[in-house]
Amino acid sequence: MRRHGFLATLASLLLLSLTASAAAQAPIKIGEINSFSGIGAPFTGPYKQAVEMAVEEVNAKGGVLGRKVEVLFRDDKGQPAEAVKQAQELVSGEKVALISGTFLSNVGLAVSDWAKQNQTLFVAAEPLTEAITWSKGHDHVFRVRPNTYEQGRMLAEKAGKLKYTKWATIGPNYEYGKRAWETFRDRLKQLKPDVQVVGEHWPTLGKLEAGPFVTAILNQNPDALYVSLFGSDWLAFVREAQKRGLFQKTFVVGILLGEPEYIDPLKTEAPEGMLVTGYPWYDIDIPAHKEFVARFTKKYDHNPVLGSLVGYITYLSIFEATRKAGSTDTDKLVAAFKGLKIETPIGTISYRASDGQSTMGAWVGTTRVDARRGVGIMVNHEYVPGERVLPSDDEVKKMRSGN
Amino acid sequence: MVLFLIASGLSLIFGVTRIVNFAHGSFYMLAAYLAYTFTAVLPLGPTAFYVAVLLAALATGLVGLVVEVGLLRRVYRAPELYQLLATFALVLVVSDVVAFVWGRENKTGPSAPGLAGSVRILGQLFPSYDLALIAVGLVVALALWWVFQRTRWGVLIRAATQDREMVAVLGVDQRRLFTSVFVLGSALAGLGGALQVPRQALTNVMDTTIITEAFVVVVIGGMGSLPGALLAAMLIGVVDAFGVLWVPQLSLVMTFVVMAIVLIVRPWGLLGRPETQARSAAGAGTGGARALGWRWAAAALVLLVVLPPWLPRFWVLVLVEILAFALFAGSLHLLMGTGGMVSFGHAVTFGLGAYAAALLVQAAKAPMLAAFIAAPLAAAFGAALIGFFAVRLTSIYFAMLTLAFCQIAYAIVHQWYDVTGGDNGLLGVWPPRWLADPLRYYYFALAACAGGLAALAAVGRAPFGLTLRAIRDHARRAEASGVDVRRHQWVAFVVAGFLGGLGGATFVFLKGSVFPNSLTVAMSVQPLVMVLLGGVGALAGAPIGAALYTLLDTVVTRYTEYWQFVVGVILLVLVVAFPRGIVGMLERRSG
Numbered sequence: 001m002r003r004h005g006f007l008a009t010l011a012s013l014l015l016l017s018l019t020a021s022a023a024a025q026a027p028i029k030i031g032e033i034n035s036f037s038g039i040g041a042p043f044t045g046p047y048k049q050a051v052e053m054a055v056e057e058v059n060a061k062g063g064v065l066g067r068k069v070e071v072l073f074r075d076d077k078g079q080p081a082e083a084v085k086q087a088q089e090l091v092s093g094e095k096v097a098l099i100s101g102t103f104l105s106n107v108g109l110a111v112s113d114w115a116k117q118n119q120t121l122f123v124a125a126e127p128l129t130e131a132i133t134w135s136k137g138h139d140h141v142f143r144v145r146p147n148t149y150e151q152g153r154m155l156a157e158k159a160g161k162l163k164y165t166k167w168a169t170i171g172p173n174y175e176y177g178k179r180a181w182e183t184f185r186d187r188l189k190q191l192k193p194d195v196q197v198v199g200e201h202w203p204t205l206g207k208l209e210a211g212p213f214v215t216a217i218l219n220q221n222p223d224a225l226y227v228s229l230f231g232s233d234w235l236a237f238v239r240e241a242q243k244r245g246l247f248q249k250t251f252v253v254g255i256l257l258g259e260p261e262y263i264d265p266l267k268t269e270a271p272e273g274m275l276v277t278g279y280p281w282y283d284i285d286i287p288a289h290k291e292f293v294a295r296f297t298k299k300y301d302h303n304p305v306l307g308s309l310v311g312y313i314t315y316l317s318i319f320e321a322t323r324k325a326g327s328t329d330t331d332k333l334v335a336a337f338k339g340l341k342i343e344t345p346i347g348t349i350s351y352r353a354s355d356g357q358s359t360m361g362a363w364v365g366t367t368r369v370d371a372r373r374g375v376g377i378m379v380n381h382e383y384v385p386g387e388r389v390l391p392s393d394d395e396v397k398k399m400r401s402g403n
Numbered sequence: 404m405v406l407f408l409i410a411s412g413l414s415l416i417f418g419v420t421r422i423v424n425f426a427h428g429s430f431y432m433l434a435a436y437l438a439y440t441f442t443a444v445l446p447l448g449p450t451a452f453y454v455a456v457l458l459a460a461l462a463t464g465l466v467g468l469v470v471e472v473g474l475l476r477r478v479y480r481a482p483e484l485y486q487l488l489a490t491f492a493l494v495l496v497v498s499d500v501v502a503f504v505w506g507r508e509n510k511t512g513p514s515a516p517g518l519a520g521s522v523r524i525l526g527q528l529f530p531s532y533d534l535a536l537i538a539v540g541l542v543v544a545l546a547l548w549w550v551f552q553r554t555r556w557g558v559l560i561r562a563a564t565q566d567r568e569m570v571a572v573l574g575v576d577q578r579r580l581f582t583s584v585f586v587l588g589s590a591l592a593g594l595g596g597a598l599q600v601p602r603q604a605l606t607n608v609m610d611t612t613i614i615t616e617a618f619v620v621v622v623i624g625g626m627g628s629l630p631g632a633l634l635a636a637m638l639i640g641v642v643d644a645f646g647v648l649w650v651p652q653l654s655l656v657m658t659f660v661v662m663a664i665v666l667i668v669r670p671w672g673l674l675g676r677p678e679t680q681a682r683s684a685a686g687a688g689t690g691g692a693r694a695l696g697w698r699w700a701a702a703a704l705v706l707l708v709v710l711p712p713w714l715p716r717f718w719v720l721v722l723v724e725i726l727a728f729a730l731f732a733g734s735l736h737l738l739m740g741t742g743g744m745v746s747f748g749h750a751v752t753f754g755l756g757a758y759a760a761a762l763l764v765q766a767a768k769a770p771m772l773a774a775f776i777a778a779p780l781a782a783a784f785g786a787a788l789i790g791f792f793a794v795r796l797t798s799i800y801f802a803m804l805t806l807a808f809c810q811i812a813y814a815i816v817h818q819w820y821d822v823t824g825g826d827n828g829l830l831g832v833w834p835p836r837w838l839a840d841p842l843r844y845y846y847f848a849l850a851a852c853a854g855g856l857a858a859l860a861a862v863g864r865a866p867f868g869l870t871l872r873a874i875r876d877h878a879r880r881a882e883a884s885g886v887d888v889r890r891h892q893w894v895a896f897v898v899a900g901f902l903g904g905l906g907g908a909t910f911v912f913l914k915g916s917v918f919p920n921s922l923t924v925a926m927s928v929q930p931l932v933m934v935l936l937g938g939v940g941a942l943a944g945a946p947i948g949a950a951l952y953t954l955l956d957t958v959v960t961r962y963t964e965y966w967q968f969v970v971g972v973i974l975l976v977l978v979v980a981f982p983r984g985i986v987g988m989l990e991r992r993s994g
Contacts, residue, residue, distance in 0.1 A: 036964040037499075039608060041507040075964050080828065081914045081921075085724070085957075092716040106828055110916045113830040117915055131827055173654060173818070174826045204654050207612060212644040215527065232509050235604035239514075243521045243530040265511050265604065 027070040028063070028328055030318060031090030032101045033111060034125075038078025039206070040103040042231065043261050047103070047126070047307035048073065049300050054315035057295075064322050071315075072096060080110030087114050097328035098123060100314060103307075105129035105176060112141045121333050125314040126307060128176060133355045134399040140330075142337050142356040144314045146386050148176060151255050151277045152183035153389040154364050155226075158275055159184070159253055160191030164224035166198050168217055170237070171228030173202035180228040180255045198222050208233040210240035218244060224251040230262055238266055247271045258367060260305040263376040270376025274367040279306040280378040284346065284363075292345035313344045313360060317351070346383070354393040355400065359386035404540030405595045405602075407636035409613060410620035411547065411629050412591030418564035418627025419584045421483055422475065423799065425928075426490040428614030429497035430589045434463040434596030435605055436505050439512045442600075449516035452601075459597035460590050467589025471582050474975065479581075481982030484745065488935040489978045491928065494610060495971030502607050503965060512600035519601075532601055539598065543591070544633055551629070560584060564627040565676075615806075615924055619658050622803040623665050625675020634673055655814035659807040663792075666804045670796045699943070700860075704853060711845055719841045723913045725953045726852040729946035731906035732933040733859050734899040736945045739934060741863050742895045743875030744794075747802040747927055748809030751789065752900040754922035756782040756907025758816055761829040761917045766822075771835055771912065775851065778908035779901040785812070786900020787893070794892040797878075806924065813922035828918035832911050848909045855902045860942055862898060871895055936977065938984025947985050 032051060034044045051071060059068050072094055076083035083102065090096045098121035102108040108127030115122035116138040124132055124143040128151075133143050167188070171177030181200070189195050199220040201213050208229065214237070217225060225246075229237055234257065241247055252271060256262060258278020263270050281293055281304055292312065296304045317340065322328060325336035338353040349360045365381025391399075413427045441455030470493065478486050518535050521528040551557035559580060563570045571577050596609075603609075620639055624631025639658050646657040653660065671677055711719050731753050738744045759781035760774035769777075789808040796804050816823040823829065838844045862868050874881045874888050882888050911917045920926065929952075930945075937948025955973060959966045981988045 037502070037507075037967065041502070041607065041964075042509050045507060075960055075966070077960070077966075079920060080916060080918050081910070082960075084914045084916070085720070088720050089717045089961075092720075106826055106918045106920075109827055109830060110914070110918070113916050114914075117831075117833050129827060136830060175820075201648075202654065206606075206608065209643050211530070211533065212648060216648050232604035232606045235509060235511050236602065239511075239602060240530070243519070243532075244528045245521075265509050267511060269511065 025067060027068040028065070028322065029094055029096040030069065030071045030315075031087070031094065031096035031099045032071050032073045033076050033083050033086045033090070033099060033107075034073070034101040035078045035103050035107065036073070036075040038076075040076075040078050040107070043126075043305075043307055044103055046300075046302075046305045047311040050296065050304065050308035050311035051315055053296060053299060054312050054319075058315075058319050064319050065326065069319070076102070076107050078104060078107065080107050083107045083111050084114050087111055087118075087120070091118065091120055097121075097322070098318065098330070098333060100318060101125050102127050105132075105174075108132055109136060112136065112138070115140045119330060121330050121337070123314060123318060123337075125310050130179065131175075133357045134396065135402060137355055137396075137400045139334060139356075142317075142351050142358070144317065144358045144360060145310050146360055146362050146389075147357065148179045148255075149183045149391075150386055150389045151362055152180050153187050154277055154362060154384045155253055155255060155275060156184045156187035156191065157384075157389075158364055159224070160188055162224070162251070164251055165192070165194050166196055166221070166223045167226060168197070168199035168201070168220055168222035168224075169226040169228070170201040170203070170213060170217065171226075172205035172230075172233065174205055177202060177205075177228045181226060184226055184253075184255070203229075203233065206232060208236050210237045211244075213237070214240045214244050214246050218246060218249070222250060224253060227252055227254040227257065230256055234262055235265055238269060238271060242269065242271070247273075251275075258363065258365060258378040258381075260303065261307065263367065264305070266376055268369050268371070268374055268376075270367060270369055272368050272376075275364070276367055276378065277362045277364055278378050278381075279309060280363055280365060280381050281305075281309070282373075282377065283379075283381070284383075286346060288343075289345040309345070310360075313342075313346075313349070313358075316344055317342055317358070349386070352390070352393075352396075355396045357386070357390060359390070361385040361388070404536045404636070404640075405599050406613075406616060406620055406639065407540050407633055408543060408595035408598070409592050409617045410624070410632040410636055411543070412588035412595075413617050414621045414624065414627055414629065414632045415560070415584055415591075416588040417621065417799070419560055419567065420475075420479075420581050421567075422486045422490065422585075424490050424588075425487065425614060426470070426493035426497065427588070427592050427617060428610035428612075429494050430463050430467065430592040431596035431599075431613050432501060432607075432609040433466065433497060434459040434593035435512070435600050435603075435609060436501055437462055437593075438597035438600050439510060439605055440505075442513045452513050452516055456594070456597040456600075460594040463593025463596070464586045464590030467586045468582065470589075471585040474979070475585070476578070476581075477979050478982055481978075482939065484739070484935055484939060485978060485982050485984075488932060489975065491932055492971045492974035492978060494614075495967040495974070498607060498610060499965045499968035499971070503968070505605070507607055510605040512603075512605055515601045536598060540633075540636075543594070544629070547629055556583070611925070616658065618803060618806075619662050621672075622800060623662050623672055625672030626799055628672070628674040628676075631672055631674030653814070655817060656811050659810040663804060663807040663811070666796060666800055666807070667792055670800055672800070703946075707849055707853070708846075711842060716841050719845050720913065721953065721957055723841075723845050723848045723909070725946075725950050726848045727906045727910040727913065728930065728933060728953055729906075729949040730852040730855045730909070731903055732930040732937070732945035732949045733856050733942060734902040734906065735930040736934050736939070736942055737859055737862065737871075737895055737899045737902075739931075740939045740942065740944070741868055741875065742871045742892060744892060744895070745798075745802045745931070746793075746805040747924070747931070748789075748805030748807070749899075749903060749930055750922050750924075750926035751805070751809040751812045752782040752786055752903025753907040753910070753926065753930075754809075754812060754816070754917075754919075755785045755900075756904025757911040757917045757921050758823060758829070758907075759904070760908040760911050761832040762822070764832050765829050771838070774912075775905070775908050779904040782904020782907065783897050783901035786903075787897045790893045790896030790900070794889045794896060806927065809922060809924075809927055813919055816922060817919040823919075826919055828916050830916045832917065833915050834912050844912065848913070851905055851909055855905050856942070856946065859898075859902060863942055867891070867894070932974075934984075936974070936984060938981075938986030938988075938990075940983060940990065941986045944984050944986040951985065 074086035100123040103126045105127045108124045122141045128148045130149045169181045252274040254276045258276035320342040321336040325332035341350045361384045363381045365378035370377045438455045438459035442452045445451040515532045518532040620635040624635035735749045756778040760778040763769040763774040933948035937944030959969045
């Protein structure tokens with residue numbers, strides 16, 4: 001605890017004005033807030049590793065603007081209030097240039113709102129809720145990962161070409177589950193007006209008692225099932241569904257379920273033939289991506305997951321925006337992020353000026369078990385860039401008008 | 404049936420030792436991970452899993468033995484609630500040990516060899532493993548029944564459950580009895596956890612997910628009653644399985660609604676009995692309120708007024724957080740310290756206050772001051788409603804009914820998207836410009852929270868507070884001398900709600916947003932831990948505990964993601980060193 005913070009600040013201000021050139025060599029500090037413990041924790045470890053890799057790589061090349069980059073990691077414990085506290089500490093105490101990270105949607109929203117109030121730049125890495133960039137969007141927030149709407153829509157475009165008309169859904173009774181289904185269903189009905197919904201199931205997040213739900217779905221006898229479960233709920237659901245033969249009778253569409261985060265823990269029990277969004281890191285034919293995978297695997301001795309890719313791209317974006325801004329001044333960084341184009345391991349992406357959403361896309365494909373590696377993989381996959389599913393600037397303007 | 408195994412262990416432990424064992428879910432989780440590893444390691448082919456289950460249950464029993472002998476024995480003589488603090492610290496420690504040893508990623512365990520398929524009964528497929536679990540549950544139930552009816556040890560346990568002092572008077576070695584019961588209970592939790600492996604993913608949060616549910620089952624059945632636990636486990640199983648399909652909107656609270664109804668109709672659970680010992684749950688001293696007198700309070704206040712301008716901005720904000728929690732914990736102290744009523748659902752006051760303030764500012768565009776007046780009123784109104792039912796109950800049943808209401812409130816804010824924003828919460832609840840500076844907001848918060856604490860102190864010393872204490876120490880005698888027991892408790896509940904709501908309002912303008920997790924069990928446990936840490940014997944314990952816990956948490960979190968382990972170990976040390984809390988220690992020194 002610094003009891004003489006005020007005096008120290010005064011002194012350092014004085015020093016700063018005297019030795020401005022030396023200060024230019026001080027590291028660029030970035031505040032990274034994420035759920036390293038608590039309910040988001042199963043997914044943030046490989047994210048953090050990729051962030052550390054990106055920082056090491058940029059520092060090995062001399063840093064950004066001639067300055068080393070230093071990331072200060074803080075644990076939000078999966079709680080929005082805790083994340084706000086960490087943001088306060090990072091900005092007022094550590095004087096970081098910007099805040100980045102978050103995994104859970106509510107944590108992302110809380111930090112975003114704090115950033116808006118305090119005029120601090122927030123680069124949201126993984127939270128999926130559309131609200132971050134749309135209904136609750138503002139100038140100081142940018143988001144890397146494709147949101148719920150985009151991914152639901154990607155799946156609908158594919159599912160609309162299939163023969164299935166009787167649909168059911170199961171998902172967590174959270175905004176994520178509801179929105180994942182609504183965006184999918186609405187687009188599917190546009191593409192295929194004869195679609196009919198025979199059942200919607202909203203079990204409690206993290207407490208799924210899978211058996212009765214599987215039975216109920218079987219009794220409704222849908223042709224196809226849309227699943228937005230994830231994490232432990234999804235693993236429990238797969239076990240029960242397999243015992244009761246659900247996957248043999250019903251075609252399954254699963255949002256995010258091709259991501260290594262969710263398919264790897266199932267090992268050879270991963271259901272085959274599902275239409276999913278995900279990240280087939282083992283099968284992406286871009287040299288830069290192959291190098292990324294090789295470097296990550298060599299360094300950490302396990303494969304990257306989607307979080308790793310997102311973490312890496314988040315920090316590449318931050319570095320590039322800082323270069324473009326030529327400084328760590330918030331206003332200049334915000335201006336630099338708008339329309340920013342960067343080269344990533346998966347090709348060029350940009351940040352839209354209208355809403356701060358990146359155009360990073362996702363892969364849509366079909367699941368299969370790879371007996372050799374002993375895990376589920378995606379085959380026949382296609383990369384769908386964000387541009388193809390994002391709403392136009394005018395639509396965005398309408399959604400953000402309520403702010 | 405897994406739920407029955409866990410609940411029966413919990414019920415046994417409570418019945419005999421009176422320990423509210425929060426760590427029971429941790430044993431369950433530990434056993435699941437152990438079974439996972441044993442299965443992978445044992446070179447036994449298909450039987451490995453079954454051997455692993457037994458080994459995991461035994462190992463968990465052994466852990467229970469170590470915990471009971473090494474830790475709990477040291478705190479039996481402390482006021483009862485301090486054992487709760489010890490088991491809470493254990494939850495933190497075990498959680499991080501599991502995260503450290505097995506990692507934070509979700510894991511899929513092995514299937515049960517030979518039972519991976521399904522059986523067709525009446526045209527429906529039933530997984531063979533589920534049927535096997537039912538059989539195991541029934542066998543365990545029968546075995547326990549036999550032990551309790553036919554063995555001397557079992558008779559002693561039944562006797563101790565009904566009146567443990569009488570058993571002690573009769574010359575039974577209590578230590579051995581307590582230890583053996585704790586080991587058996589832990590092994591049952593272990594068996595449940597290990598058997599759950601083929602049905603569920605292994606996660607770091609299995610402990611907290613199961614523990615509330617286990618308490619619900621135990622309380623519905625009646626604390627200490629095994630047939631009750633069996634009945635309740637089946638009831639909850641059915642409700643969980645089919646209720647969510649009939650009324651999906653209620654899926655979050657179905658079990659809690661059932662518990663609330665059962666408790667309102669039968670205040671001691673389905674098969675429980677009224678408690679013979681009507682001693683106060685808190686067991687707090689009587690003269691405690693004077694231990695830290697107004698001089699100390701005045702000195703603290705002077706420091707809090709003078710010091711902050713010299714503190715770095717972040718620590719000013721931490722102070723605001725401490726103030727909000729101090730009032731929140733102080734309001735709980737009125738219930739559990741002065742009133743002897745332990746609430747497991749006190750977050751409802753904090754959450755209602757926070758939501759009321761946020762809604763007024765957001766939807767009605769009201770000024771912050773109006774929100775600060777309306778928030779405590781809304782919380783008091785909620786407390787009046789809950790208190791009306793809750794004060795009819797005592798001890799753990801009271802605690803669990805308040806928990807049920809808190810959970811119902813949680814479900815409402817979680818599901819009512821149009822008004823509360825659901826799980827995406829309410830954003831943009833910041834102080835107006837003239838208070839936006841952290842230091843200014845700090846002084847505002849200081850005025851509100853110090854005022855609230857002063858009001859609590861006044862209530863505690865007023866005739867009303869003294870009557871409340873009389874009720875705590877001997878409800879029947881108080882009633883006999885003409886005191887309207889329930890009315891007094893009800894009023895205390897409303898006052899506590901009012902001030903808890905004020906704490907919530909202070910908190911929401913600090914954070915700028917509010918989410919349903921301000922109404923979770925974890926949020927209810929927080930002030931409980933603070934009050935116990937500071938010392939339940941005097942109101943001063945609440946702010947001291949709030950400050951200590953918040954500072955500890957803030958500092959430790961910055962350096963390690965295994966903060967739960969560090970905080971847990973420190974709490975354990977404190978519990979053993981100061982079994983009456985910090986205030987209790989100061990009291991002994993000065994007196």
